[in-house]
Amino acid sequence: MMRTEKSKSYNITLPAIVAGLYVVISLAFAPLSFGVVQLRFAEMFNHLAAFNKRYIYALILGCLMVNLFSPLGIIDVIVGTLGTAIGTILTYLLTRKAPNNLTRYIIATLCQIPGVLLVSLELMMISKLPFLLTFGSVLVGEFLSMIVGAVVIQFLTTRIDFINGKRKAL
Numbered sequence: 001m002m003r004t005e006k007s008k009s010y011n012i013t014l015p016a017i018v019a020g021l022y023v024v025i026s027l028a029f030a031p032l033s034f035g036v037v038q039l040r041f042a043e044m045f046n047h048l049a050a051f052n053k054r055y056i057y058a059l060i061l062g063c064l065m066v067n068l069f070s071p072l073g074i075i076d077v078i079v080g081t082l083g084t085a086i087g088t089i090l091t092y093l094l095t096r097k098a099p100n101n102l103t104r105y106i107i108a109t110l111c112q113i114p115g116v117l118l119v120s121l122e123l124m125m126i127s128k129l130p131f132l133l134t135f136g137s138v139l140v141g142e143f144l145s146m147i148v149g150a151v152v153i154q155f156l157t158t159r160i161d162f163i164n165g166k167r168k169a170l
Contacts, residue, residue, distance in 0.1 A: 015058035022062025044149020049088035050095035050104035051162035083115025105150035
């Protein structure tokens, strides 16, 4: 296989793996992945949108597939997936000129707030709980996932070049 073919294959495979991991991790922790008290560990992968736009599609697809299993129904498929789309697109756009990974991680974490806002409004309407309660709960869970994710992704950057979609030599 020529180098460009191998590179193209890797550029398709890596996002597919990310989408699959998003689904597997979210469903493995399903009781925490849905609802007012929410800690969706797979949200850690949202940092990847700061490295390359190919991960936006992977994360949106992963989120959509997970939300098909949501006890909240089709509204969660629409609202939750829209929140992920907004957060990851903002992450990509606002980190394009980030000077280092720490800056990327901080910006990516903050870019998830619009999605948190949408999901919180959805949960408020469905659960009839106060907005500040749903927003605070979802925000804390999102930030915890993103903080853990920054550590995990930073470790993985020693092995994987997420910008160019290539494995680094060991």
